[in-house]
Amino acid sequence: MSNLNHKFCVAPMMEWTDRHCRTFHRVLSRHALLYTEMVTAEAVLHGDRDRLLGFGAEEHPIALQLGGSDPAKLAEAATIGEAFGYDEINLNVGCPSSRVQEGRFGACLMAEPELVAACARAMADRVRIPVTVKCRIGIDDQDSEADLTRFIATVADAGITTFIVHARKAWLSGLSPKENREIPPLDYGRVYRLKSARPQLTIAINGGIETLEACEEHLKHVDGVMVGRAAYQTPYMLAEVDQRLFGSDAPVLSRGEALQKLLPYVRTHLAQGGRLNSVVRHILGLYHGQPRARLFRRHLSEHGVGEGPGLDVLEHAIALAEGRAQMSGAVAAE
Structure with a gap:
């Protein structure tokens, strides 16, 4: 059993x-x-x-x-x-x-x-x-x-x-x-x-x-x-x-708190030669239904691919989703 x-x-x-x-x-x-x-x-x-x-x-x-x-x-x-x-x-x-x-x-x-x-x-x-x-x-x-x-x-x-x-x-x-x-x-x-x-x-x-x-x-x-x-x-x-x-009595994490807890893993992955998109492609739906979900997805999709992107791309996406940053242009209008 x-x-x-x-x-x-x-x-x-x-x-x-x-x-x-x-x-x-x-x-x-x-x-x-x-x-x-x-x-x-x-x-x-x-x-x-x-x-x-x-x-x-x-x-x-x-x-x-x-x-x-x-x-x-x-x-x-x-x-x-x-x-x-x-x-x-x-x-x-x-x-x-x-x-x-x-x-x-x-x-x-x-x-x-x-x-x-x-x-x-x-x-x-x-x-x-x-x-x-x-x-x-x-x-x-x-x-x-x-x-x-x-x-x-x-x-x-x-x-x-x-x-x-x-x-x-x-x-x-x-x-x-x-x-x-x-x-x-x-x-x-x-x-x-x-x-x-x-x-x-x-x-x-x-x-x-x-x-x-x-x-x-x-x-x-x-x-x-x-x-x-x-x-x-x-x-x-x-x-x-x-x-x-x-029945856990542990507090429910906010979306932003969850991503903050994920950052050390992403940092280690990048330090080992991994690509940012290998991780962030799995988090694109995290803000589904939230006011700035499209900003979050768009930033990661546009800036998180390839060999170059670093942790700053994810940190900026978090800031966008949490309303702590601005994105200019047509994307911001969405």
Whole structure:
């Protein structure tokens, strides 16, 4: 049984939830469980591990999401992930992209529950940290409630006790990954019934969750929520997660306070030869809905790219957003 709290998780998102994004999210919430982008077992075994798996101590609690279908390779990759210090290994059985299918991992594996069980068991036998599974409610025409029940039962019999369930089926042909996040209808009730039928399992729900009010409603039925695009595009929602969902008495940071706490990380990143945009591209939505949000985004987008920009660009963007600086010309008129 996982001893991690899955009450609020930020979804693994390719090209989004890198180490810079996670560090920013961790500034906003101390308790949210963060996930890496999906990394294939092959990449872990043969790629640049420091680049693929490296993370900062401040990112805990953090889970590594792996993709693959070879039990032995996944077990070895999980062992490497554990040695890097991850708190959980998550197996991706939910991504519907054609590239992922060609590699025989992701959502297509829902058609092979016995193979998923073998992969999960192989990993769990090799590591001491929890192994979890992220899946859909179904794929293609194999999307009845009975199909999901059989899949979960088979994998649970391998010793897996935590499942993150995206409450949409996936069409493995005919829809793009983006369309698979939007077109198949959400069926939260199916995930609720899964939890009701298997109360001993930890079930977190994912898909179309955009507000903390929605999170609170889901938590009446399941053990946790996983939020993806909303957490990325309107990240300030994370600032209230600790108080509202975890009962923390720590004060909620303002947007400006959060960015001040991020500055030392950015300074270190730049000193190590990193680019400013690698970090600030993840913070563009922080002032969403605020009066000077466009000034903030525009300044970073125009002045924060390339090899030259330094910390002063971010500091000026903060000053613009907080009303402590002026921008001349047409931009200011916006």
